[in-house]
Amino acid sequence: MIEQLLIGSALILGSVIIATVSWWALEAILIRLHGWSARPPHGPKLVVILSLALFWTLFMMTVSVWVWAVSLFWLDIFITLEASVYFALVAFTTLGFGDILLPQEWRLLGGLAAANGLLMFGLLTAILVEILRDTRARQRKFY
Structure with a gap:
Protein backbone atom coordinates (compact mmCIF):
# COMPACT_ATOMS: atom_id res chain seq x y z
CA MET A 1 0.00 0.00 0.00
CA ILE A 2 2.73 2.47 0.93
CA GLU A 3 4.58 1.64 -2.29
CA GLN A 4 1.47 2.45 -4.35
CA LEU A 5 0.93 5.72 -2.52
CA LEU A 6 4.56 6.76 -2.99
CA ILE A 7 4.59 5.85 -6.69
CA GLY A 8 1.23 7.52 -7.32
CA ALA A 19 2.60 21.02 -16.66
CA THR A 20 3.82 23.97 -14.60
CA VAL A 21 7.13 24.24 -16.45
CA SER A 22 5.32 23.89 -19.75
CA TRP A 23 2.87 26.66 -18.90
CA TRP A 24 5.77 28.81 -17.82
CA ALA A 25 7.20 28.31 -21.33
CA LEU A 26 3.81 29.20 -22.86
CA GLU A 27 3.69 32.33 -20.73
CA ALA A 28 7.06 33.40 -22.19
CA ILE A 29 5.61 32.95 -25.68
CA LEU A 30 2.47 34.90 -24.78
CA ILE A 31 4.53 37.76 -23.32
CA ARG A 32 6.28 38.07 -26.68
CA LEU A 33 2.85 38.25 -28.34
CA HIS A 34 1.50 40.95 -25.96
CA GLY A 35 1.96 43.87 -28.33
CA TRP A 36 0.65 41.96 -31.33
CA SER A 37 -2.40 40.57 -29.53
CA ALA A 38 -3.43 43.97 -28.11
CA ARG A 39 -3.67 45.69 -31.50
CA PRO A 40 -6.88 45.46 -33.55
CA PRO A 41 -8.42 43.38 -35.00
CA HIS A 42 -8.98 41.65 -31.68
CA GLY A 43 -11.26 38.76 -32.63
CA PRO A 44 -8.87 36.80 -34.86
CA LYS A 45 -5.98 37.39 -32.47
CA LEU A 46 -8.03 36.16 -29.54
CA VAL A 47 -8.81 33.02 -31.53
CA VAL A 48 -5.09 32.49 -32.21
CA ILE A 49 -4.11 32.99 -28.55
CA LEU A 50 -6.86 30.69 -27.27
CA SER A 51 -6.12 28.05 -29.91
CA LEU A 52 -2.47 28.08 -28.91
CA ALA A 53 -3.43 27.72 -25.24
CA LEU A 54 -5.90 24.92 -26.01
CA PHE A 55 -3.40 22.96 -28.08
CA TRP A 56 -0.83 23.47 -25.31
CA THR A 57 -3.37 22.16 -22.79
CA LEU A 58 -4.13 19.13 -24.94
CA PHE A 59 -0.42 18.46 -25.23
CA MET A 60 0.04 18.70 -21.44
CA MET A 61 -2.85 16.32 -20.80
CA THR A 62 -1.38 13.90 -23.34
CA VAL A 63 2.05 14.08 -21.72
CA SER A 64 0.54 13.44 -18.29
CA VAL A 65 -1.38 10.40 -19.53
CA TRP A 66 1.80 9.06 -21.16
CA VAL A 67 3.77 9.55 -17.94
CA TRP A 68 1.24 7.34 -16.16
CA ALA A 69 1.01 4.85 -19.02
CA VAL A 70 4.76 4.36 -19.33
CA SER A 71 5.03 4.00 -15.56
CA LEU A 72 2.27 1.38 -15.47
CA PHE A 73 3.95 -0.50 -18.30
CA TRP A 74 7.40 -0.20 -16.70
CA LEU A 75 6.02 -1.59 -13.44
CA ASP A 76 4.75 -4.63 -15.43
CA ILE A 77 1.17 -3.93 -14.38
CA PHE A 78 -0.02 -4.31 -17.97
CA ILE A 79 1.44 -6.58 -20.63
CA THR A 80 1.14 -4.08 -23.50
CA LEU A 81 1.82 -0.38 -23.74
CA GLU A 82 -1.53 0.03 -25.48
CA ALA A 83 -3.35 -1.36 -22.45
CA SER A 84 -1.34 0.95 -20.19
CA VAL A 85 -2.20 4.01 -22.28
CA TYR A 86 -5.86 2.99 -22.45
CA PHE A 87 -6.12 2.46 -18.69
CA ALA A 88 -4.26 5.71 -17.92
CA LEU A 89 -6.55 7.69 -20.23
CA VAL A 90 -9.72 6.11 -18.87
CA ALA A 91 -8.58 6.67 -15.28
CA PHE A 92 -7.32 10.21 -15.97
CA THR A 93 -10.64 11.30 -17.41
CA THR A 94 -12.49 9.45 -14.61
CA LEU A 95 -14.50 7.69 -17.32
CA GLY A 96 -13.85 4.33 -15.69
CA PHE A 97 -15.18 1.82 -18.23
CA GLY A 98 -13.98 -1.02 -16.02
CA ASP A 99 -13.06 -3.24 -18.97
CA ILE A 100 -9.38 -3.10 -17.99
CA LEU A 101 -8.64 -3.23 -14.29
CA LEU A 102 -5.50 -2.96 -12.23
CA PRO A 103 -4.43 -6.06 -10.34
CA GLN A 104 -5.59 -5.91 -6.71
CA GLU A 105 -2.07 -5.23 -5.42
CA TRP A 106 -1.92 -2.05 -7.59
CA ARG A 107 -5.53 -0.84 -7.43
CA LEU A 108 -4.77 2.29 -5.39
CA LEU A 109 -2.94 3.66 -8.44
CA GLY A 110 -6.28 3.85 -10.29
CA GLY A 111 -7.67 6.30 -7.74
CA LEU A 112 -4.47 8.31 -7.74
CA ALA A 113 -4.50 8.50 -11.55
CA ALA A 114 -8.09 9.75 -11.42
CA ALA A 115 -7.14 12.32 -8.76
CA ASN A 116 -4.25 13.42 -10.96
CA GLY A 117 -6.60 13.82 -13.91
CA LEU A 118 -9.02 15.93 -11.88
CA LEU A 119 -6.17 18.07 -10.59
CA MET A 120 -4.77 18.57 -14.09
CA PHE A 121 -8.15 19.43 -15.59
CA GLY A 122 -8.71 22.00 -12.85
CA LEU A 123 -5.24 23.47 -13.14
CA LEU A 124 -5.34 23.70 -16.91
CA THR A 125 -8.86 25.15 -16.92
CA ALA A 126 -7.76 27.85 -14.49
CA ILE A 127 -4.78 28.68 -16.68
CA LEU A 128 -6.97 28.89 -19.80
CA VAL A 129 -9.35 31.26 -18.02
CA GLU A 130 -6.41 33.39 -16.88
CA ILE A 131 -5.01 33.58 -20.42
CA LEU A 132 -8.41 34.66 -21.76
CA ARG A 133 -8.80 37.26 -18.99
CA ASP A 134 -5.30 38.64 -19.49
CA THR A 135 -5.62 38.79 -23.29
CA ARG A 136 -8.99 40.56 -23.13
CA ALA A 137 -7.69 43.02 -20.52
CA ARG A 138 -4.74 43.95 -22.78
CA GLN A 139 -7.06 44.33 -25.75
CA ARG A 140 -9.38 46.65 -23.79
CA LYS A 141 -6.46 48.89 -22.84
CA PHE A 142 -5.70 49.43 -26.51
CA TYR A 143 -9.11 51.00 -27.28
Missing part, protein backbone atom coordinates in the same frame (compact mmCIF):
# COMPACT_ATOMS: atom_id res chain seq x y z
CA SER A 9 2.24 10.65 -5.42
CA ALA A 10 5.50 10.84 -7.36
CA LEU A 11 3.60 10.51 -10.65
CA ILE A 12 1.16 13.24 -9.62
CA LEU A 13 3.99 15.52 -8.57
CA GLY A 14 5.88 14.79 -11.77
CA SER A 15 2.92 15.53 -14.03
CA VAL A 16 2.12 18.75 -12.16
CA ILE A 17 5.76 19.90 -12.40
CA ILE A 18 5.85 19.08 -16.12
